[in-house]
Amino acid sequence: MIPLAARVLEALPQTQCTRCGYPDCAGYAKAIEAGDAGIDQCPPGGAEGVIRLSQLTGRPAGPVNPHFGIEGPRMLAVIDEAWCIGCTLCLDACPTDAIVGINKRMHTVIEPHCTGCELCIPVCPVDCISLETATPGQTGWHAWSQRQADHARQRYEARQRRREKPEPATERAPAAPVDRKRAIIEAVLARARAGKSQTETSKP
Template sequence: MSGSGQGRRGGSADLLLARLEAALPQTQCTRCGFPDCAGYARAIASESAPINQCPPGGIEGVRRLAALTGQPAEPLNPAHGHEGPRTLAVIDEAWCIGCTLCIQACPTDAILGANKYMHTVIAAHCTGCELCVPVCPVDCIGLEEASAGATGWAAWSPAQADAARLRYAQRQTRLARQAPPARPVVPDEAAAKQSVIAAALARARARRSYPENDL
């Protein structure tokens, strides 16, 4: 009997975790302080994190989490950001140096491109997580509003959240398969990579300073 009871409790815990994750909009933005939405859901389920740390979900997201946990629906914690419209990342392709840093940062594989080639954002796959913005060395990524003023869960549909969660899971699986065996970084290789990036940055700065010249 005890084993059966433990199974029921485990099933209830799994169901709660699934419902908590479904109450999050799946931007995978990390603003909650966790590496992904699933990690935040697990922390809420274990009562090790408050329910008001998800700006993309807004106050409606807090209410949904409150209904599932029995906790009070407190205002969003401003330390984690503020509720706002859903946004899309846009790359100024004229200034893109093809460094691939934004591709590596995107949690849903919403950016296409290759090393030293122009990158572009697939709007339908972008969650507006903003993780690509700070890693761009030439500041060529901006954000555009994509929800006509709607904020929080009003700016998202369950279908969009499900699609984002699936793409994130697929990316995690792909990265796990592609992970090479760990090997020490050779100093000369690291220096060479830094040199290539520095040269690309210098060319980009030169174009900005002297746009009339074909550098």
Template sequence: MNPLAARLHAALPQTQCTRCGYPDCESYATAMAAGEAQLNQCPPGGAEGVVRLAAILQRPTLPLDAAHGIEAPRTVAVIDENWCIGCTLCLKVCPTDAILGANKRMHTVIEPACTGCELCVPVCPVDCISLDNVSGDRTGWQAWSQAQADEALARYRRRQLRLAREETEQQQRLERKAEAKLADLPAHTHGAKGAEAERKRAIIEAALARARARRAGSPST
């Protein structure tokens, strides 16, 4: 990030909710710094958040853009354990790894780690996730502290590193599998010969090349 984007990023609440229209707070900050996004697209930051961003950009404040949501009390997700089917869809979208669970096992939310991003709600196939108001009448930055924002960002970054590491490990497994097949092609092509053997060799070599390319393109862990 350039210095301006970094300052804007530091002023955001780090809920990673995507309501601004960008995949995370850093992307929104980068877009604002480039003049590609307005400073009033962050509902979790609310009116105070707009003032913070306007000061950094040295621009007039604007009303929060209702197209991106409204300023509201802070919420946390709650999973009804009686209805949870363990589909893991909510785990996959939680930006701070605030949900614990396993496939076909009941899930639960780590309340202090939940940013209230709401991303888990629409993906639940059995509608067992609700949102509890935990800040009363306090909204925006009055309902969310800098310390909470810092912790949310730290958890988000750890998640990104974990996902990158898991992707690299998956591509390494695919590489080893393809290499093993190439090392003993007759056994893995069921005795195919001639053009058919070459066709299957080409398929395996292409799979190996894809795995290597994806691993090479993965962020460093």
């Protein structure tokens, strides 16, 4: 018989957003199996998601617990490429490798791979990432197909396998943190200069 955690995992939208309080969808599924988590902690799954989990666990269904968020449309991360400093912090945060770019170069989001998890937002030092509604008028599982969930899970698991492999010491540049700090400072100064220029231009 397939373990309950595996069946619960199949029923989750695979956004890997951590809003449930666990590091990923698999962690949440295991917590549900162990009785450590409620079935109402997944805002991306919404009310239908709670019903799916109720049918699997036998627990009573109800609304999504607002402590973990509210059901809403699927979001899409968008990078303002004019302000992106190429710090790569968003690359590290994205659970499905939906963001591409290299150090000190403009990054961009590959729309079909983005789950709208929002994890890239808080790590951006220059606030150049915003969210756009990808499914206006549709929320929960109505905004997220099983095919999309399967695709997101495959990308997340592939990323996890890759990250578990030890990296050769030569691939890690010790000066990377310094480069990032320098890039952030340069971006802030550039913004300040741009704002000053606009102010002077608008003066009569």
